[in-house]
Amino acid sequence: MTNSTALVERRDTLRLTCSGPSPAEVRWFFNGDTLPIAVRLGLSPDGRVLTRHGIRREEAGAYQCEVWNPVSVSRSEPINLTVYFGPERVAILQDSTARTGCTIKVDFNTFFTLWCVSQSCPEPEYTWAFNGRALKNGQDHLNISSMTAAQEGTYTCIAKNPKTLLSGSASVVVKLSAAVVAMTIVPVPTRPMEGQDVTLTVHGYPKDLLVYAWYRGPASEPNRLLSQLPSGNWIAGPAHTGREVGFANCSLLVQKLNLTDAGRYTLKTVTLQGKTETLEVELQVARECAGGDGERGGLFSDKGSQKRGSAFSI
Structure with a gap:
């Protein structure tokens, strides 16, 4: 039994209780393997209650307990724990793979896409702004169909996690490339x-x-x-x-x-x-x-x- 199967990292406490016949020994498993030592430190003296204060993302996964005595053994069904975190390391990429610097240059009349990426669970909600003005775009990417001087400026992506209520942002300056062909x-x-x-x-x-x-x-x-x-x-x-x-x-x-x-x-x-x-x-x-x-x-x-x-x- 668990107090919750979805917790926020560093904020919430996990409490798992293993119930079964007594007397019996109790063993715990994490993702099918014996519980790591660091996690076992949160066990009660009788081994039936597992408590983790300030849960971490690496502790998300499947938990099981097992009770046994010399004549029988029984293992529980797994409980899958989700740990919400982020967004962290928010960044803007050009064309989904090429990491941008502070400024990117785009040829005149060229189509290009800006992608907003972050480390987050669950996937954050995205909003975009251009020169401080909010754009009607709730996606993780922003398409610019035809680059002109009107599209030059600062593009900002804001990522907000609806579970952790945390947010992060990144900005990039987009400019027209200088002409390289002699007239x-x-x-x-x-x-x-x-x-x-x-x-x-x-x-x-x-x-x-x-x-x-x-x-x-x-x-x-x-x-x-x-x-x-x-x-x-x-x-x-x-x-x-x-x-x-x-x-x-x-x-x-x-x-x-x-x-x-x-x-x-x-x-x-x-x-x-x-x-x-x-x-x-x-x-x-x-x-x-x-x-x-x-x-x-x-x-x-x-x-x-x-x-x-x-x-x-x-």
């Missing part, structure tokens, strides 16, 4: 002729783009602005002729080229993190009578113009 501009076709269309195709543009702008000439002169595309809205600038079209990937289409379209074009981008980058391309336009032997446009990056800062104003 380039390639005219397509590379040697356009007068009357043709050309696309100044941009490769490696920042995935966390906030706004971009194209200029015919240097970006330092506002009247050279061809167009800009902030948040998906097309805006024509003073230098726009009606033949230029911008795309979401930063590329610029110039239709029905004429000789005056030749020259330097400048692309300026600003990311959600406030990083500004400027890139230039020299466009060559061949005369129609040249038979397509126009020169290939040269590409180069204005290294000195790359800088961090707030979004530029046009």
Whole structure:
């Protein structure tokens, strides 16, 4: 007989009583083996009462008692004892196996999962918070479907054991990874002729783009602005002729080229993190009578113009 089959570690007392015919000797078993010496120290003088103050988790398991005399022996059915503890060592893992540090970096537009783990019996109840604001999520994991600047911040997991009434927490800071691909501009076709269309195709543009702008000439002169595309809205600038079209990937289409379209074009981008980058391309336009032997446009990056800062104003 037992006072309880479920106890809280270090707080509750276990009391087991073995009843049987007298006179008889009493022996105790734990998980099928003879009771360990440390546990036997809690036996009463007659061996029929086992008492454990401040029960420990390692003392959870199956208990049995056996009474015997020279002519017979009888063993009780096992009593299974559960010891509640925790939560302890609460931690946040990325993708269930990779242990995180204080900060993790995630690529733009990437799906990822944060897992909350702990040592606890029973399994704790979980709550999540983002920058101190509670999220509607009661699971041990949190899915982020598309990483953007809006998801940057501190994620906190709180684990609470409904039996011990204890809780623990862990936090991690999530940031966007820095762009690692160099941006380039390639005219397509590379040697356009007068009357043709050309696309100044941009490769490696920042995935966390906030706004971009194209200029015919240097970006330092506002009247050279061809167009800009902030948040998906097309805006024509003073230098726009009606033949230029911008795309979401930063590329610029110039239709029905004429000789005056030749020259330097400048692309300026600003990311959600406030990083500004400027890139230039020299466009060559061949005369129609040249038979397509126009020169290939040269590409180069204005290294000195790359800088961090707030979004530029046009």
